[in-house]
Amino acid sequence: MQAQLLEGGFADLPVDASHTFRAVMTAMARPGDIMDVAGAKPPSPLSTACGAVLLTLCDPDTPIYLGTSHNTPEVRDWITFHTGAPFSDVENATFAIGTWQALPLSEFAIGTPEYPDRSATLIVETADLSNAGTTLKGPGIKDQAQLSLPEQQAFQANAALFPLGLDFIFTSGNRLAALPRTTKVS
Amino acid sequence: MYVAVKGGERAIDNAHAWLAEERRGDTSVPELTVAQIREQMALAVNRVMAEGSLYDPDLAALAIKQARGDLIEAIFLIRAYRTTLPRFGGSTAIDTENMSCDRRISATFKDAPGGQVLGPTFDYTHRLLDFKLAADGEATDVPVDTPNQDTTPHIMSFLDQEQLIQSEPAGDDTPPDLTRTPLELPATRALRLQSLTRGDEGFILGMAYSTQRGYARNHAFVAELRIGTVPVEMEIPELGFAIDVGEITVTECETVNQFQGSKTQPPQFTRGYGLVFGMTERKAISMALVDRALRWKELGEDNLGAPAQDEEFVLYHSDNIQATGFLEHIKLPHYVDFQSELELIRKLRCEAQANLTQEAAE
Amino acid sequence: MSDYNFAYLDEQTKRMIRRAILKGLAIPGYQVPFASREMPMPYGWGTGGVQVSAAVLTPEDTLKVIDQGADDTTNAVSIRRFFEKTAGVQVTEATTDASVIQTRHRIPEQDLRADQILVYQVPIPEPLRFLEPSEVETRKMHSLEEYGLMHVKLYEDISQHGDIATAYAYPVKVEGRYVMDPSPIPKFDNPKLEMAGIQLFGAGREQRIYAIPPYTQVVSLDFDDYPFQASKADHACDLCGAKDSYLDELIVDDQGGRVFMCSDTDYCSTRRAQGHVGAQGSPIQEDAA
Numbered sequence: 001m002q003a004q005l006l007e008g009g010f011a012d013l014p015v016d017a018s019h020t021f022r023a024v025m026t027a028m029a030r031p032g033d034i035m036d037v038a039g040a041k042p043p044s045p046l047s048t049a050c051g052a053v054l055l056t057l058c059d060p061d062t063p064i065y066l067g068t069s070h071n072t073p074e075v076r077d078w079i080t081f082h083t084g085a086p087f088s089d090v091e092n093a094t095f096a097i098g099t100w101q102a103l104p105l106s107e108f109a110i111g112t113p114e115y116p117d118r119s120a121t122l123i124v125e126t127a128d129l130s131n132a133g134t135t136l137k138g139p140g141i142k143d144q145a146q147l148s149l150p151e152q153q154a155f156q157a158n159a160a161l162f163p164l165g166l167d168f169i170f171t172s173g174n175r176l177a178a179l180p181r182t183t184k185v186s
Numbered sequence: 187m188y189v190a191v192k193g194g195e196r197a198i199d200n201a202h203a204w205l206a207e208e209r210r211g212d213t214s215v216p217e218l219t220v221a222q223i224r225e226q227m228a229l230a231v232n233r234v235m236a237e238g239s240l241y242d243p244d245l246a247a248l249a250i251k252q253a254r255g256d257l258i259e260a261i262f263l264i265r266a267y268r269t270t271l272p273r274f275g276g277s278t279a280i281d282t283e284n285m286s287c288d289r290r291i292s293a294t295f296k297d298a299p300g301g302q303v304l305g306p307t308f309d310y311t312h313r314l315l316d317f318k319l320a321a322d323g324e325a326t327d328v329p330v331d332t333p334n335q336d337t338t339p340h341i342m343s344f345l346d347q348e349q350l351i352q353s354e355p356a357g358d359d360t361p362p363d364l365t366r367t368p369l370e371l372p373a374t375r376a377l378r379l380q381s382l383t384r385g386d387e388g389f390i391l392g393m394a395y396s397t398q399r400g401y402a403r404n405h406a407f408v409a410e411l412r413i414g415t416v417p418v419e420m421e422i423p424e425l426g427f428a429i430d431v432g433e434i435t436v437t438e439c440e441t442v443n444q445f446q447g448s449k450t451q452p453p454q455f456t457r458g459y460g461l462v463f464g465m466t467e468r469k470a471i472s473m474a475l476v477d478r479a480l481r482w483k484e485l486g487e488d489n490l491g492a493p494a495q496d497e498e499f500v501l502y503h504s505d506n507i508q509a510t511g512f513l514e515h516i517k518l519p520h521y522v523d524f525q526s527e528l529e530l531i532r533k534l535r536c537e538a539q540a541n542l543t544q545e546a547a548e
Numbered sequence: 549m550s551d552y553n554f555a556y557l558d559e560q561t562k563r564m565i566r567r568a569i570l571k572g573l574a575i576p577g578y579q580v581p582f583a584s585r586e587m588p589m590p591y592g593w594g595t596g597g598v599q600v601s602a603a604v605l606t607p608e609d610t611l612k613v614i615d616q617g618a619d620d621t622t623n624a625v626s627i628r629r630f631f632e633k634t635a636g637v638q639v640t641e642a643t644t645d646a647s648v649i650q651t652r653h654r655i656p657e658q659d660l661r662a663d664q665i666l667v668y669q670v671p672i673p674e675p676l677r678f679l680e681p682s683e684v685e686t687r688k689m690h691s692l693e694e695y696g697l698m699h700v701k702l703y704e705d706i707s708q709h710g711d712i713a714t715a716y717a718y719p720v721k722v723e724g725r726y727v728m729d730p731s732p733i734p735k736f737d738n739p740k741l742e743m744a745g746i747q748l749f750g751a752g753r754e755q756r757i758y759a760i761p762p763y764t765q766v767v768s769l770d771f772d773d774y775p776f777q778a779s780k781a782d783h784a785c786d787l788c789g790a791k792d793s794y795l796d797e798l799i800v801d802d803q804g805g806r807v808f809m810c811s812d813t814d815y816c817s818t819r820r821a822q823g824h825v826g827a828q829g830s831p832i833q834e835d836a837a
Binding site: 014022058062119167 | 566570580604760763
Binding site: 194195197262266268269272365367368372498502507508510511512513514515518519522523525526529530534537541 | 552556558581583586588590595617620621623624625626629652653654671684715732733734735736753755794795796797811
């Protein structure tokens, strides 16, 4: 158990983090693009991609909310050991991790009119991630893109809050995609 | 083929080599050692530590040597080094009451427990060039006494006992760190003080002076100015208690300022505070005056529109590393923007000329 | 320099910058505050761009650095060397070979591809700053989408000069929401702000990061009767003959003789290598010697 906890981090932190960040940044800049990431071996049910994103973006400055789907002692210990990030309630979370059903969307910070950046980024673990289903339009998308989103209405409501709102990273296995608040879904 | 300003790489290498040669100066004159700078240019070293926000006299002396005596350049070297250092934790608040004082004066009382200690000050020197220093500079005989081991109570504590001065209750909150989080306005007093203590001495001095001359005058008395060494302690969670990690010299200035009061509240004096690394009393006094001027809002005073009351103005312009970088960047090439202006002004002049000609014709 | 971390910055600092970049991309044109670090080069000399590049670079990247469009200007050389030393990345002067381009004051003439990232050095990120010096006030104006002051300024230009008197750092509105300073690029470059690549803006001294994702709507502010015009010197490049590139004007003799040449040195040399020759292509060297 203890040994397991110590494992699964990046073998070469600066390099692995730079690769993962490039993937996350590309995904956030190009909603619909699905990127591969590698280097993290977190305990189940965390996906490889979610683990890599955590190792790349989270530290003691980023309170994390764990959805019920991911709130296990193994996950908590692994995150604490590898990132030092504190766990928080929904309202104060900078990042949240969970399945779509496990994240209480309406309660996360959406930023303030003067600081719209002070909003949560939700890392949504999904079983499937593909370029099919919902149509995406907006910044970062040339004409339109397709992404398998869990639903549409919540993202439409979120986009209507712009410039406030939540930003999403979808993780599945070793793949990820992102959906910023600017994307219009239909 | 004509190509402008090619050879940037070679120009930089040559400039660096030339700079190194100039730094050394005439090689028939012995080279300065870092220890000489540390010991004999101590006030320059202090300023570099204070505005560099890094207490390390040897590194500050090295920076001064490398910067050819340009203190802002030396501060820059220290800041750039400081930013790469890992942060192990925060110390507990230093206790200046336990300062081993080299100098301690009060302007508000003729005498007080602990006494007036003049210390090594320029204050009553006549500013006459000492040509003997040019010849040898050997130290004269200095009378020696046993150091005072007692704690020296703060003058303010006597005013506090009578509730004559507004009290500043201690807080357990960890103050935000100006060097780790972006400055957000309005700033807390802790942030303002951090900004002032590392701010440019000349800028803070000028701001403080402006309050004395009437731009948000707050009538400061130096209740106490003390310079000396204090221990720095750090809580070690594994040990459960604080250990000594070193000793630093600081200058602390507390001012008593004009009083506040109303029908319901009896009048009380107010405070300004300055605390700076090293023996840096001009800076510490200036800091206390500017601190007090910036407190107008929390003390319910009027905004007189004075520069020293404007926290955005003071905090955004006090940092000499930011200021010098931005000031000096205008010597970088800007020819693309200038070209754009050139075309615009030619076009505007052409149109204006055409209008004039047309008007004259009509 | 090997004692320093990959790309100089420590990992915690990079994480902080990376989070700011992601929020910047999610809110195009909005200035995200970040805790800018003191860099070993002066504020105002590209510390913001350098921090953004350091947070973005991977060891496999090929970096190009330009200042005024040129790779060989001294500050561009200095920054390129910094990353050669601290990140060990490949460097190039060829726009097409670069995966990350750090720039001061220009957008390359060559259209950027989707796999390229353009990092701008920004001196004053706040487009409203010269109209309203207070940060507290300008932040409020952005939050309320209150940009009347900017239109008044542009309108006053027109009534005084008969034209909008802003030649560079020409303000734009991003995705119909935030008014943004595109950094001091000549307004000739403004139309290129809508591109396939990712654009990141770093202002170190002012502690702000902002971004424009690919294919984001970027509109230069103007009026119906005074539409925005991207202008350049009315010449062709004297070296390569290009008519579509932004030109530097050089004074070449005591009589005030002028030569015009591409500000984008890679664009110019690429064209010359392809055999394009401008009006004074070769003879100039003999004359100038």
